[in-house]
Amino acid sequence: xxxxxxxxxxxxPTVSNLITVARSLGGTVGAVVAGPRSVAETVAASGVDKVVxxxxxxxxxxxxxxxxVADAVAADPPRVVLAGRNPGERVLLGAAAxxxxxxxxxxxxxxxxxxDGVVVVNAVFGDIAEETVAVSGPVAxxxxxxxxxxxxxxxxPVEEISAxxxxxxxxxxxxxxxxxxNLGAAHRxxxxxxxxxxREDLAMIEELARALEAEIACSRPVAEGLNWMGKDRYIGSxxxxxxxxxxxxxxISGQLQHMVGVTGAETIVAINTDPNAAVFSQADYGLxxxxxxxxxxVTAALK
Amino acid sequence: xxxxxxxxxxxxxxEATVSADGTVDWSRAKPGLSAYDPVAIxxxxxxxxxxxxELIGVTxxxxxxxxxxxxxAALGRGLDRVVIVEDESLADAGRSELAAVLAEVIRHIGDVxxxxxxxxxxxxxxxxxxxxxxxxxxxxxxxxxxxLTGQAGALRVERAIPGGVQVLGISGPAVLAASADAAxxxxxxxxxxxxxxxxPVELLDLTALKVxxxxxxxxxxxxxxxxxxxxxxxxxxxSDPATAAVELVAALRQAxxx
Numbered sequence: 001x002x003x004x005x006x007x008x009x010x011x012x013p014t015v016s017n018l019i020t021v022a023r024s025l026g027g028t029v030g031a032v033v034a035g036p037r038s039v040a041e042t043v044a045a046s047g048v049d050k051v052v053x054x055x056x057x058x059x060x061x062x063x064x065x066x067x068x069v070a071d072a073v074a075a076d077p078p079r080v081v082l083a084g085r086n087p088g089e090r091v092l093l094g095a096a097a098x099x100x101x102x103x104x105x106x107x108x109x110x111x112x113x114x115x116d117g118v119v120v121v122n123a124v125f126g127d128i129a130e131e132t133v134a135v136s137g138p139v140a141x142x143x144x145x146x147x148x149x150x151x152x153x154x155x156x157p158v159e160e161i162s163a164x165x166x167x168x169x170x171x172x173x174x175x176x177x178x179x180x181x182n183l184g185a186a187h188r189x190x191x192x193x194x195x196x197x198x199r200e201d202l203a204m205i206e207e208l209a210r211a212l213e214a215e216i217a218c219s220r221p222v223a224e225g226l227n228w229m230g231k232d233r234y235i236g237s238x239x240x241x242x243x244x245x246x247x248x249x250x251x252i253s254g255q256l257q258h259m260v261g262v263t264g265a266e267t268i269v270a271i272n273t274d275p276n277a278a279v280f281s282q283a284d285y286g287l288x289x290x291x292x293x294x295x296x297x298v299t300a301a302l303k
Numbered sequence: 304x305x306x307x308x309x310x311x312x313x314x315x316x317x318e319a320t321v322s323a324d325g326t327v328d329w330s331r332a333k334p335g336l337s338a339y340d341p342v343a344i345x346x347x348x349x350x351x352x353x354x355x356x357e358l359i360g361v362t363x364x365x366x367x368x369x370x371x372x373x374x375x376a377a378l379g380r381g382l383d384r385v386v387i388v389e390d391e392s393l394a395d396a397g398r399s400e401l402a403a404v405l406a407e408v409i410r411h412i413g414d415v416x417x418x419x420x421x422x423x424x425x426x427x428x429x430x431x432x433x434x435x436x437x438x439x440x441x442x443x444x445x446x447x448x449x450x451l452t453g454q455a456g457a458l459r460v461e462r463a464i465p466g467g468v469q470v471l472g473i474s475g476p477a478v479l480a481a482s483a484d485a486a487x488x489x490x491x492x493x494x495x496x497x498x499x500x501x502x503p504v505e506l507l508d509l510t511a512l513k514v515x516x517x518x519x520x521x522x523x524x525x526x527x528x529x530x531x532x533x534x535x536x537x538x539x540x541x542s543d544p545a546t547a548a549v550e551l552v553a554a555l556r557q558a559x560x561x
Contacts, residue, residue: 094402095434098435100519101517104435106429125319125426126317126426128316129325129326132527133522136519136520166442168473169472170470171471175466175467232465238423269551281536283535284537286537289541294544297545301548
């Protein structure tokens, strides 16, 4: 039974969406896991038909198994290869794509099987436009991986393979002390931009977040450059894409690269000193003014 | 030691307009060095200075990427020379094809020990070209790189991971994608730009590169402009912040957003 869709997996079994998309295309669904054995076992219990696990020494990161992943996929060439949107899985997907000489698409909104190929509606250029792309031949798709899938009770066999890993070794892992966050699960999110003058002023935002029962996120420069928050908190074209019930943009100008991450928000509120800021044309409610006056006022009004 | 920085000369979608039928109009957009590429060049420049390596810029793309102004913009950031493939057929090329062409250019240059790229391109932002390129070369790829030390054959790389930083040892050639904050790029001055005008620019012919064809063919059969949620665009008078806040909270409650 040849495989129609391969899912490539790194260190985390967050593949529920990949399984859903792979299943929708029909045929056999296989998974290649380059991370720990425990990830392979979780994926095997989640409704795929077969699992190949690339065994490697513990100090070898998942990316080093890229050749083994490419071998496994090429041994049973599929119509599609799917991977989640994170750095490790991009590497594994790239390895599979290079081996298959496949097309690579990263903005798929929908994927349907069409004869021997697929038709993908693909968002392009920071989601400003969508293209319908008919692909004949193998295609590698980078998608939102989803969550850890529930066990479906059947349990697919796990085949172990090993190939010489690439010359990569983990020497040391250090934590940075920022709390990890799952922004996708938050109903309300406050986004902080460079309008905030100092890191200490985050205390004021945290108070608003408590009153609003919201998670705190940010624009890219606040996480990268200013380094006030972990990188998992920045929203935008190359960061998190979220669809909360409420998004409150504080001191954010509203550049395309940021706003594309919140287009799915039910309601958007913007607070900014600059009346001409692009964020106001993309908000439901706009407050032009000093965030240092407006944020405490909103906190008080909520209490 | 030879280090290649793969960079992109392109436009920012912020400057593009999209018509109702989904056609993207770039006519008012001004091309430039892709947003995060100066970071990659700076990170690689500092490493090259420390190791005595030669630093070569490579770009492949459609019309305009090989113009003197484009080459000078990249060279002015600190590259020693550039190798460019400009070919109309690459304007709409996919990630896989661009990576395959880059791999052939790197083989053409020869004796390359390291490829550094930016975090993502300003226009496509797929973060896939470095990974396909690495696989084409048979090298490891590492993204989100925040620091680069060591020497050819014994690199020490730090990369951001959820919750922290991981230190990796790399024993051979590699493709590294720099994180957006890996280095503070220099702003080229008049002296840098004058020097850039004298640095070597090699233009390669795509047909001379023997890029193996892709197995997949992509055909665009339709375009559209995504439907955006209509926003109310309601401005609340903020002459008194407390009143404005009460009005906002009331409006959010009425809209069932609270």
